[in-house]
Amino acid sequence: QRLPEVLTSAPVGRAGNHSVLGITRKGGKRATVPLAPPTAEGIDQYIVGRVDGPLLATAAGSRLDQGAVWRLLGSIASGAHFGDVPTVGSAPGKDQVVVEPDGV
Numbered sequence: 001q002r003l004p005e006v007l008t009s010a011p012v013g014r015a016g017n018h019s020v021l022g023i024t025r026k027g028g029k030r031a032t033v034p035l036a037p038p039t040a041e042g043i044d045q046y047i048v049g050r051v052d053g054p055l056l057a058t059a060a061g062s063r064l065d066q067g068a069v070w071r072l073l074g075s076i077a078s079g080a081h082f083g084d085v086p087t088v089g090s091a092p093g094k095d096q097v098v099v100e101p102d103g104v
Contacts, residue, residue, distance in 0.1 A: 002026075003066055004026075005023040005025060006056065007054070007063060007064060007065070008023065008063075009021050009055045010023075010052070010055065012043050012047070015032060015034070019035045019039075020033060020035060021043070
């Protein structure tokens, strides 16, 4: 998914036997995206029973913006030791993620 879609998403819901995420796509179109069970479990642990508000929120409950998400990911990644892994970053002028091998 695109980062803006995740930032405007609502906590996980159910559609039949599947966990789903409500998102707003480009142009304001609403969509429901099915989640793999491990993804849904991780989100459930993160939101700790919240039923409304943004999926990615500050401690005060405000919606995170894109800059805050990139800073958070950078902070988490800088403390991780994965060995030889690709570099992840935002493509210039795009909302999508670019993955490049280290040393490129």
